[in-house]
Amino acid sequence: MLLDNLSWKILKYLQTNARMSSAEIGRQVGISSPAVTERIKKMEDLGIIESYNTMVSPLDVGYQLKAIINLRAFMGKLKPFLEKVKTYDEVVNCYRITGNENIVMEVVLRNQKHLESFIDQLIVYGETKTQIVLSHVVKNNSIQKP
Template sequence: MNLDKLNWAILEELQKNARASFSEIGRKVGLTSPAVAERVKKMEDSGVISSYKVNLSHQKTGYQLRAVITLRAFTGRLKAFLETVKSFKEVINCYRITGNENIIMEVVLHDQVHLEKLIDRLITYGETRTHIILSNVIEDAPIKQRMGEF
């Protein structure tokens, strides 16, 4: 699907607030509510918009600690890890990456004891490195039209 400036403007508004009404978005981008609805439907049908999600405050749900953990899998353990990691409730993002490590995960935990228990489970699959997240510098930055200009 070819995304024009209006589609990009609609996407930016949806990334800010996916619950915004079509009329609210239309006022901001200069379109009528039905025109916005039609464009959104086309972007959903083409797969440009794949889902709408709720972003939880992990801190307010009792998960006070966030960390990034990398894993360098032991020989022959990567496949088993890729299957098992899906059951780890603490892991909110997991990526297979290039470089010295095979995996990078973002995790949410109650406290340091919870982190220790998770690391104990992970080290059966490989060598880990843990980085505690202090703050989020860019909060869910929207993808903007300029992404296509690189």
């Protein structure tokens, strides 16, 4: 489904603040609250809006490290890994990618010992390459109109 300009505006407000009321969005885009609610419901039903999330600061809940881990799966280990990775609480995001590595993960960990233990769990599936994240430079979870 191609979105019209009004739906894109509604999405922009929801991506900025998913808790913004339909009435407030309606005031911003110039339509009634029920019309906003109807458009949002339609976008949810079509799968355009997949979910609403709460962003948590890893540092404030005890995770001192964030890392990017690339995995190059051993022969026959990719499929088992793809099932196992869903069970790791440390994994924030996981992508199957092209290139020399098969997987890239964003993980949060309590400390270096936790990182070492986590890598020990991964190495049965393949070779790992780890980078420690120093800071978050761009934080953009929104998709803009093409």
